[in-house]
Amino acid sequence: MTQDILTRNNVRVSGRGTQPMLFAHGFGCDQNMWRYVAPAFEDDYRIVLFDYVGSGKSDLGAYDAKRYATLEGYARDLLDVVHALDLRDVVLVGHSVSSMVAVLAANQEPDRFDRLVLIGPSPRYVNDDPYVGGFERADIDGLLEMMDRNYIGWAGFLAPAIVKNPDRPELGEELTASFCSTDPVVARRFAEATFLSDNRADLPRVTVPALILQCSDDMVAPREVGEYVHREMPGSTLRVMAATGHCPHLSHPEETIERMREYLQPALAG
Amino acid sequence: MSGFEALQGRVLDPLLDHAPVGFVSFADDGAITAANATLAAMLGHAPGALEGRRLETILSLGARMFYQTHFFPMVRMHGRAEEVFLVLRAADGTNVNVLCNAARVERGGAWANDCVLMEVKERAKFENELLQARREADRMRMEVQEHSEELHAINEQLEQQAIELELQQQQLQEAAAEMESQAEQLQATNDALVERGVELERQRAAADEANRAKSAFLAVMSHELRTPLNAIGGYVQLMEMGIHGPVTEAQLEALSRVARSQKHLLRLINDVLELARIESGRVDFVLETVDVAVLMADVTPMVEPQMDAKSLAFAVSVPEGTAVYADREKVQQIVINLLSNALKFTPDGGRVAVDVTRRTGEPEMVLLSVEDSGIGILPEKQASVFEPFVQVDMSRTRRSEGSGLGLAISRDLARGMGGDLAVRSEEGKGSTFTLWLPAAQPDDAA
Numbered sequence: 077m078t079q080d081i082l083t084r085n086n087v088r089v090s091g092r093g094t095q096p097m098l099f100a101h102g103f104g105c106d107q108n109m110w111r112y113v114a115p116a117f118e119d120d121y122r123i124v125l126f127d128y129v130g131s132g133k134s135d136l137g138a139y140d141a142k143r144y145a146t147l148e149g150y151a152r153d154l155l156d157v158v159h160a161l162d163l164r165d166v167v168l169v170g171h172s173v174s175s176m177v178a179v180l181a182a183n184q185e186p187d188r189f190d191r192l193v194l195i196g197p198s199p200r201y202v203n204d205d206p207y208v209g210g211f212e213r214a215d216i217d218g219l220l221e222m223m224d225r226n227y228i229g230w231a232g233f234l235a236p237a238i239v240k241n242p243d244r245p246e247l248g249e250e251l252t253a254s255f256c257s258t259d260p261v262v263a264r265r266f267a268e269a270t271f272l273s274d275n276r277a278d279l280p281r282v283t284v285p286a287l288i289l290q291c292s293d294d295m296v297a298p299r300e301v302g303e304y305v306h307r308e309m310p311g312s313t314l315r316v317m318a319a320t321g322h323c324p325h326l327s328h329p330e331e332t333i334e335r336m337r338e339y340l341q342p343a344l345a346g
Numbered sequence: 347m348s349g350f351e352a353l354q355g356r357v358l359d360p361l362l363d364h365a366p367v368g369f370v371s372f373a374d375d376g377a378i379t380a381a382n383a384t385l386a387a388m389l390g391h392a393p394g395a396l397e398g399r400r401l402e403t404i405l406s407l408g409a410r411m412f413y414q415t416h417f418f419p420m421v422r423m424h425g426r427a428e429e430v431f432l433v434l435r436a437a438d439g440t441n442v443n444v445l446c447n448a449a450r451v452e453r454g455g456a457w458a459n460d461c462v463l464m465e466v467k468e469r470a471k472f473e474n475e476l477l478q479a480r481r482e483a484d485r486m487r488m489e490v491q492e493h494s495e496e497l498h499a500i501n502e503q504l505e506q507q508a509i510e511l512e513l514q515q516q517q518l519q520e521a522a523a524e525m526e527s528q529a530e531q532l533q534a535t536n537d538a539l540v541e542r543g544v545e546l547e548r549q550r551a552a553a554d555e556a557n558r559a560k561s562a563f564l565a566v567m568s569h570e571l572r573t574p575l576n577a578i579g580g581y582v583q584l585m586e587m588g589i590h591g592p593v594t595e596a597q598l599e600a601l602s603r604v605a606r607s608q609k610h611l612l613r614l615i616n617d618v619l620e621l622a623r624i625e626s627g628r629v630d631f632v633l634e635t636v637d638v639a640v641l642m643a644d645v646t647p648m649v650e651p652q653m654d655a656k657s658l659a660f661a662v663s664v665p666e667g668t669a670v671y672a673d674r675e676k677v678q679q680i681v682i683n684l685l686s687n688a689l690k691f692t693p694d695g696g697r698v699a700v701d702v703t704r705r706t707g708e709p710e711m712v713l714l715s716v717e718d719s720g721i722g723i724l725p726e727k728q729a730s731v732f733e734p735f736v737q738v739d740m741s742r743t744r745r746s747e748g749s750g751l752g753l754a755i756s757r758d759l760a761r762g763m764g765g766d767l768a769v770r771s772e773e774g775k776g777s778t779f780t781l782w783l784p785a786a787q788p789d790d791a792a
């Protein structure tokens with residue numbers, strides 16, 4: 077069973093530390109997203125990376141449309157990995173939609189987690205007056221439309237693209253091979269589960285301390301949303317980054333690492 | 347690099363400004379560092395108005411999400427992207443569909459993401475059709491997937507049922523085979539029974555035929571025998587009367603013996619004839635209400651002289667008004683027969699009694715019993731006294747005159763009238779014959 081989960085979710089373990097740091101990727105990509113951030117913690121933590129079923133190099137045969145129709149299914153994937161490796165005292169890092177997956181997992185088994193790091197969290201993307209999520213339902217449809225159009229003849233996008241990594245050649249070609257390759261139907265379901273979810277009620281129940289990393293100019297998860305999450309989650313810390321956009325771990329990895337270290341340092345000292 | 351420096355001051359190559367595609371270069375933080383005039387015009391902006399803006403400001407809301415979730419990570423990590431469909435937002439808020447090729451290049455110590463944007467108009471229509479077909483197919487695929495579990499369960503159920511049905515069918519086949527074998531046995535039994543029925547029918551017919559032949563034979567023979575016997579009787583009388591000349595004492599004695607033998611033989615013949623007639627169903631019963639007391643008054647004088655001759659005590663007891671519904675002559679015949687038997691088998695000085703009663707449990711019958719204090723009948727012989735030609739003791743037969751048919755005839759007659767005849771006896775102490783006859787109903791009175 078353990079081996080099944082590790083294969084199913086393409087789990088990768090590295091690092092020289094003992095406390096586990098589990099990275100959960102967001103919608104659209106896979107664990108490769110963390111390649112600029114995760115290595116920075118290898119000396120102090122046991123790094124665990126994985127792909128949700130339907131993403132990256134996960135076992136697509138294990139995909140169950142019903143299970144992954146809601147974020148609960150993804151939270152179960154995350155907890156499956158935690159159990160398979162019997163992780164305890166986990167620092168859980170979630171990007172975008174995985175912030176909410178992390179919230180769901182932490183609420184189910186709070187004893188397993190030491191800290192949460194939520195990058196660009198949004199409990200609800202669609203506006204719900206007076207709540208401002210930043211999008212209307214029609215905008216979500218626009219995203220789905222764009223995904224559909226790009227998946228039509230997107231061989232270059234979907235097929236393993238063997239390209240030199242101009243940025244960090246040392247990571248080699250293999251890691252880039254399957255990046256962002258996703259079954260269109262699976263991607264569409266994940267998008268719907270992500271952008272049509274409403275996890276506002278789950279925030280006040282979180283007991284694990286959390287760091288909220290909010291980009292200064294994020295059009296997917298606007299600053300008001302980050303502040304809302306901070307307000308609703310007891311014991312959370314909000315850090316507004318100089319970084320702009322929605323993917324600071326891609327666009328501004330150094331600042332992301334620094335903010336995480338600042339937050340986690342006292343935990344390490346203790 | 348010098349090219350990067352040039353871009354910084356909006357010193358784009360004039361050739362690029364006049365290219366028939368849009369061009370934009372942006373930094374990792376999303377800031378537009380350069381854009382050509384074609385793109386600005388495409389979006390309704392003045393040349394140079396785009397530099398310094400965030401790239402997301404010229405994207406539709408959907409495209410912003412797509413940019414963050416797909417486009418930027420891909421360009422950032424793959425270093426390039428090709429034919430990416432994006433929906434831009436023009437200055438007037440309208441959407442502009444474009445196809446985008448992007449490449450990530452290092453320029454002047456910083457990373458730049460260069461994009462070429464080609465507006466998509468006509469091909470969007472074909473794509474729409476393609477998309478619609480594809481969505482329909484996907485939707486159906488999802489439906490199939492969602493129902494596959496259900497179908498799987500149903501399939502399993504059906505398979506289970508099929509197995510059960512097969513089992514049941516096997517059982518039914520076995521049962522059918524069993525039943526067929528039973529049916530064959532039954533048919534065989536039936537055939538045997540039919541055969542046996544035919545055989546029985548044949549035997550019955552043969553027996554009936556034999557019985558009829560016997561009765562006919564007896565009737566004819568009796569008639570044939572009676573004629574010469576009557577002739578013998580008549581000539582003996584003529585000779586006794588001396589019609590043919592004087593007769594000596596010795597001759598009279600001989601004639602008397604001849605006459606006795608002739609009478610005995612004639613009675614025997616008559617009895618045989620009567621039994622034959624009864625058994626062949628040729629006896630008619632004239633049923634009427636018969637007053638038993640009157641009947642006994644008629645019979646008593648016929649037997650009294652013989653009772654007296656043997657010094658027998660003879661008593662008759664009939665309740666007033668007791669009546670039977672029967673053939674008067676036949677009843678009289680039976681009673682005389684029973685009294686004759688009592689006379690025959692009761693030693694001198696004995697006792698004979700006739701008792702007529704009715705039983706409370708059997709009100710529709712009248713019981714007439716003839717009791718004697720005679721020699722009696724052994725228990726094992728009592729059942730056979732009613733068989734034709736049987737007398738209990740052959741040695742006694744010689745002493746007691748009779749054909750041995752009297753009781754057989756009497757019982758046949760009693761039964762012919764709806765009654766019966768039975769015996770109860772104790773060896774050495776006497777016998778009691780009881781005649782059952784239907785009691786006369788009030789409306790039987792004629």
